[in-house]
Amino acid sequence: MKFKLPLYFIVGAAIVSAGLCVASLPSSAHHGTAEHDNSKTISLQGRVTTLQYLNPHALILFTVKDDKGQTTEWTAELQSPNLLSRRGWSRSTLKPGDQIIVTGHPVKNGAKAMSGQKVVFTDGRETPNMGLPPDSSK
Numbered sequence: 001m002k003f004k005l006p007l008y009f010i011v012g013a014a015i016v017s018a019g020l021c022v023a024s025l026p027s028s029a030h031h032g033t034a035e036h037d038n039s040k041t042i043s044l045q046g047r048v049t050t051l052q053y054l055n056p057h058a059l060i061l062f063t064v065k066d067d068k069g070q071t072t073e074w075t076a077e078l079q080s081p082n083l084l085s086r087r088g089w090s091r092s093t094l095k096p097g098d099q100i101i102v103t104g105h106p107v108k109n110g111a112k113a114m115s116g117q118k119v120v121f122t123d124g125r126e127t128p129n130m131g132l133p134p135d136s137s138k
Contacts, residue, residue: 035107036108058081060116087129100122104118
């Protein structure tokens with residue numbers, strides 16, 4: 001005896017499958033680097049306003065003073081708190097008032113934001129490594 005699936009079951013399974021495929025698109029798009037100009041690297045010296053140690057990415061909010069004394073608020077997007085914690089970071093790695101130099105890739109739209117690739121204190125102390133290892137499964 002041959003078993004035959006009802007048409008409504010096949011159509012329902014196809015709709016669910018299509019929905020799962022569409023739902024997974026935003027999560028794969030989230031980790032793209034399209035918003036950052038990876039052909040440019042900038043280094044900015046500033047004073048930490050706050051370290052937001054939250055998912056999906058930690059953020060450093062910091063104030064940069066230009067040569068005329070004008071201040072500008074910048075944001076550096078870091079890796080996830082989970083990855084940073086495994087690299088030696090904690091919520092107290094950076095404190096408000098800390099003087100730092102942040103190096104990274106600026107966003108393409110001209111906003112005062114960047115992907116933070118390296119953070120060094122102005123006295124030369126380095127923060128723990130915060131990047132992905134060559135084998136990013138670790």
